[in-house]
Amino acid sequence: MHLSRFPRVFLAHLPTPLEKLDRLSHELGVEIWIKRDDCTGLSTGGNKTRKLEFLMAEAQAEGADLVITQGATQSNHARQTAAFAAKLGMGCHLLLEDRTGSNKANYRQNGNVLLDHLHGATTETRPGGADMAAEMEAVAAQFRAAGRKVYVIPGGGSNATGALGYVNCAFELVSQANDRGLVIDQIVTATGSAGTQAGLITGLKAINARIPLLGIGVRAPREKQEENVFALAQKTAEKLGCAGVVAREDVLANSDYVGAGYGIPREDTLEAIRMFAELEGILLDPVYSAKGAAGLIDLCRKGQFKGQRVVFLHTGGSAALFGYDDVLLAGRA
Numbered sequence: 489m490h491l492s493r494f495p496r497v498f499l500a501h502l503p504t505p506l507e508k509l510d511r512l513s514h515e516l517g518v519e520i521w522i523k524r525d526d527c528t529g530l531s532t533g534g535n536k537t538r539k540l541e542f543l544m545a546e547a548q549a550e551g552a553d554l555v556i557t558q559g560a561t562q563s564n565h566a567r568q569t570a571a572f573a574a575k576l577g578m579g580c581h582l583l584l585e586d587r588t589g590s591n592k593a594n595y596r597q598n599g600n601v602l603l604d605h606l607h608g609a610t611t612e613t614r615p616g617g618a619d620m621a622a623e624m625e626a627v628a629a630q631f632r633a634a635g636r637k638v639y640v641i642p643g644g645g646s647n648a649t650g651a652l653g654y655v656n657c658a659f660e661l662v663s664q665a666n667d668r669g670l671v672i673d674q675i676v677t678a679t680g681s682a683g684t685q686a687g688l689i690t691g692l693k694a695i696n697a698r699i700p701l702l703g704i705g706v707r708a709p710r711e712k713q714e715e716n717v718f719a720l721a722q723k724t725a726e727k728l729g730c731a732g733v734v735a736r737e738d739v740l741a742n743s744d745y746v747g748a749g750y751g752i753p754r755e756d757t758l759e760a761i762r763m764f765a766e767l768e769g770i771l772l773d774p775v776y777s778a779k780g781a782a783g784l785i786d787l788c789r790k791g792q793f794k795g796q797r798v799v800f801l802h803t804g805g806s807a808a809l810f811g812y813d814d815v816l817l818a819g820r821a
C-alpha cells in the first residue's frame with residue numbers, strides 16, 4: 489500500500505491535529521478525541537482538501553485548464569475546489585443545486601457562495617432534485633466545444649481517486665495514535681457523498697487497524713448510505729491493489745440524525761453546534777459535522793460508547809454557518 493504511486497498535489501496542511509476534548513468528554517462521560525480535518529487549509533479547510541490533492545493532480549496530468557464540479561448552494565466541496573483551482577491557475581465552474589429551497593439572502597449569497605466568487609469561480613444554479621451528474625456533463629460538453637480542456641469532478645469529490653485522500657487520513661490517524669499510545673476504540677464521522685467514509689474504511693482495513701468506523705448520515709437512509717459507501721470502498725480497494733479488503737459488514741452508517749432533509753438542521757444539530765462552540769471553542773457546521781456530532785452526542789448519552797475512546801473526525805464546513813445565521817440566532821435577543 490503505497491500512496492506515493494498516485495499523482496498528488498501537496499497543498500493540504502498535514503498532518504491535522506489529533507486533540508482530546510476534555511470538557512466535552514467530561515460532559516458526556518466518554519473520552520472523546522477530535523481529528524481536526526477542519527484545519528486542512530484551502531479557504532477555511534475541510535475534508536474535500538485531502539480528496540482534491542489527488543483529483544487536481546489527475547486534472548493537471550490530463551492538461552485541464554478548467555475544472556467543473558457540483559454541490560448544494562452552500563457546498564464546502566465547491567468552495568474548496570474553487571480555491572484549489574485558483575492556486576493552480578485553472579478555471580473553475582460550479583453547478584449549485586438548490587437542495588433546501590431557502591430564499592434567505594445569506595444562504596444564497598454569504599458563506600461558501602461568497603467564497604466561491606472571491607476565488608474567481610463562475611457559477612450556475614439548478615433546481616433541487618436535478619440530475620446533477622448529467623447537468624455537469626452537458627455543461628462540460630459546451631465548454632469543450634468552445635475549446636476548453638475540462639476535468640469533471642463528481643459531487644463531493646467522491647470517486648476512487650478522491651477517496652485516496654481518506655485512505656491517507658486513516659494511515660495518518662492510526663500512526664498519530666500509535667505514536668502517543670492512544671488506543672482508539674471507535675471512529676465517528678459525518679457521511680454524505682461517501683468518499684470520506686469509503687476511503688477511511690479502506691485504509692483502516694488495509695492496515696488491519698481493527699477500529700470500527702461509524703458514519704452519521706446527512707441525507708440518504710441508512711441502507712442506501714451503506715450501499716453507496718461499500719460500492720466506493722470496493723472501487724478504492726481495487727485501485728489500491730487490495731481488492732476485497734473491505735467487507736459489507738465493515739460499512740456502518742446511522743441516518744437517525746438527518747431530520748427533515750439535507751441541509752436542514754434540527755434541534756439536536758443546533759445543540760451540537762452550541763456544545764462544541766461553548767465547551768471546546770470549535771466550530772461545527774449545520775449541514776454535516778453538527779449532524780455527525782449530534783449522533784455522537786446522542787449515542788454517548790445512550791451508553792453505546794461506554795468506557796471507550798472515541799475519535800470524532802471533524803470534516804469542516806464552518807463557512808456554511810454564515811448562511812444559517814437566522815436559525816442559529818433564533819431565540820436570541
Ligand SMILES: *Cc1c(COP(=O)(O)O)cnc(C)c1O
Binds near residue numbers: 536
Ligand atoms: C462533504 C462533507 C462531508 C461528507 O463527506 P463525504 O465524503 O461527502 O461523505 C462532511 N462534512 C463536511 C463539512 C463536508 O463538506
